[in-house]
Amino acid sequence: MIELPAAAVKARWSFTPATLPAAGALDALGPRGLNDTDFLVAGFGTEEARRGPGGQTHPGGGVRMKAPVSFNALNDAWIRLGMTAPQGNGGACYGDSGGPNFAVLKGRRTLVSTTITGDTPCYATNVTYRLDTPGARDFLKPFVQLPDAAAPPPVTLRDLRAREDRAERAIGFVRSAFCQCPISGE
Secondary structure, X not given: OOOOOHHHXXXXXXXXXXXXXXXXXXXXXXXXXXXXXXXXXXXXXXOOXXXXXXXXXXOEOOOOEEEEEEEEEEOOOEEEEEOOHHHOOOOOOOOOOOOEEEEEEOOEEEEEEEEEEEOOOOOOEEEEEEOOOHHHHHHHOOOOOOOOOOOOOOOOHHHHHHHXXXXXXXXXXXXXXXXXXXXXXX
C-alpha cells in the first residue's frame, strides 16, 4: 500500500472517497435485505469469455466498466454476487480483481467488498471480500476513519408474527410431550 499525504492528493485530484460500510452492515441486512439491495461492480478487466478458434478468449480490458450484480450468498469473509445475464446482471472478469463492489445501503452507495475471484468464463459468480468484517476493518483502521457498527435492522410486523408462530408451536410441542392430559373420550 502506498500512503500519500492528503494535501498532495487533494492538490492533484478532485474526488470524494468511497463510503465504507459499518461493522457487520451486510450481516445486519440478512438474506432478505441483501436480495433487495442494489449492487454494482466496477473495474478495468476483460469481458465475458467468447468462443473462437482455439478456445475461449477474453476480449477487452483497460477500459473502466461497471455492471449491476445481485446477491448470491454471504459467509463470514465473503459475499458472492450473481453475474447471470438473464437476471439483468453483468459482472467482473480477469483484471477486475481488487476492484470495488458497491451496494446501496441506507440510500447511499457504499463500497462493501473487493473482487477476488470468480468462475473461469466470467459467467456466473463474482466472489468478493467483505469490508464490514473484523479482519477487513483491522486492516483498514490505520488508513481511514471507519463508520461505527451497523444498527440492527428494524423489526417488521411480519417478523413479529413469525416469532409468535414459532412460540405457539413450541408451546404446543411442550404440552404434547410433557402434559399428562386425559385424551378426550376416556
